[in-house]
Amino acid sequence: MLLEISKVTTGYGRMPVVWDLDLTVAEGEIVALLGPNGAGKTTALLTAGGFLRPMSGTITLDGASITAVPPYRLSRHGLAAVTDDRALLPSLTVQENLALVRNRRSDPLALFPELERLMGRRAGLLSGGEQQMLALARALCSRPKAILLDELSQGLAPLVVERCLKALTDAAAEWGLGVLLVEQNVSEALKVADRACVLSHGRVALESDAASLREDTGLIESSYLGEAGAGPGTDPGPGSGTTARGGSAGSG
Numbered sequence: 001m002l003l004e005i006s007k008v009t010t011g012y013g014r015m016p017v018v019w020d021l022d023l024t025v026a027e028g029e030i031v032a033l034l035g036p037n038g039a040g041k042t043t044a045l046l047t048a049g050g051f052l053r054p055m056s057g058t059i060t061l062d063g064a065s066i067t068a069v070p071p072y073r074l075s076r077h078g079l080a081a082v083t084d085d086r087a088l089l090p091s092l093t094v095q096e097n098l099a100l101v102r103n104r105r106s107d108p109l110a111l112f113p114e115l116e117r118l119m120g121r122r123a124g125l126l127s128g129g130e131q132q133m134l135a136l137a138r139a140l141c142s143r144p145k146a147i148l149l150d151e152l153s154q155g156l157a158p159l160v161v162e163r164c165l166k167a168l169t170d171a172a173a174e175w176g177l178g179v180l181l182v183e184q185n186v187s188e189a190l191k192v193a194d195r196a197c198v199l200s201h202g203r204v205a206l207e208s209d210a211a212s213l214r215e216d217t218g219l220i221e222s223s224y225l226g227e228a229g230a231g232p233g234t235d236p237g238p239g240s241g242t243t244a245r246g247g248s249a250g251s252g
């Protein structure tokens with residue numbers, strides 16, 4: 001397995017907000033991490049990206065432990081992250097931001113030709129969509145093994161969202177990039193995801209292949225409302241590829 005989050009409990013200070021999370025991303029797979037506001041999606045993603053240290057559990061990338069690796073070292077292991085602040089240097093130009101990437105293995109302008117006309121512009125002066133494309137070009141041009149993305153679609157025009165998601169699906173197909181996509185925009189996420197995991201109150205409420213969720217949108221709705229299953233591991237149907245967990249389990 002490429003990225004493996006195992007029995008991770010994590011949160012802030014001494015207060016856990018995500019309990020016993022098991023989540024995997026295979027090579028070339030796009031996994032959407034969904035759930036209502038405050039469910040713990042960003043907390044889980046920040047933990048996988050080394051920004052928060054888990055209280056218990058382990059995280060491995062390509063078989064090597066990255067549980068205690070700080071974020072600035074994770075690129076060496078092949079893990080990239082685009083968090084909601086996009087971590088650009090606003091006073092540097094697009095060209096300068098791209099030049100900071102070590103181990104460039106793809107041309108960022110081949111990934112996002114839209115950036116060519118913006119090369120001399122300061123990153124802080126770009127629109128939200130342009131900033132997201134720059135952040136993604138920067139993250140993808142070193143050809144990471146896996147990428148973590150927090151709310152990629154937030155505040156962006158639909159065409160830009162489509163463009164960014166296409167860059168991810170292309171990378172998954174071309175070099176086997178594994179993608180963990182935290183999204184509020186369920187329909188956009190399900191368009192490109194292979195699998196989805198819904199968090200509710202810090203616990204997994206539903207795991208499913210994305211095709212089943214595209215077909216039956218009621219499954220997602222009930223997991224958001226904490227009605228996904230009657231008990232742990234409840235399976236809604238033979239061959240459905242969907243596993244509902246015991247709904248919202250409260251604050252463990």
Ligand SMILES: Nc1ncnc2c1ncn2[C@@H]1O[C@H](COP(=O)(O)OP(=O)(O)OP(=O)(O)O)[C@@H](O)[C@H]1O
Binds near residue numbers: 037039044
């Ligand atoms: N820095 C922090 N310190 C303490 N608690 C926090 C902090 N950040 C988030 N939380 C709490 O952790 C819980 C999970 O928050 P998180 O941001 O992970 O949820 P989310 O699913 O990403 O929500 P959203 O979709 O609204 O961004 C929430 O109850 C939130 O209030």
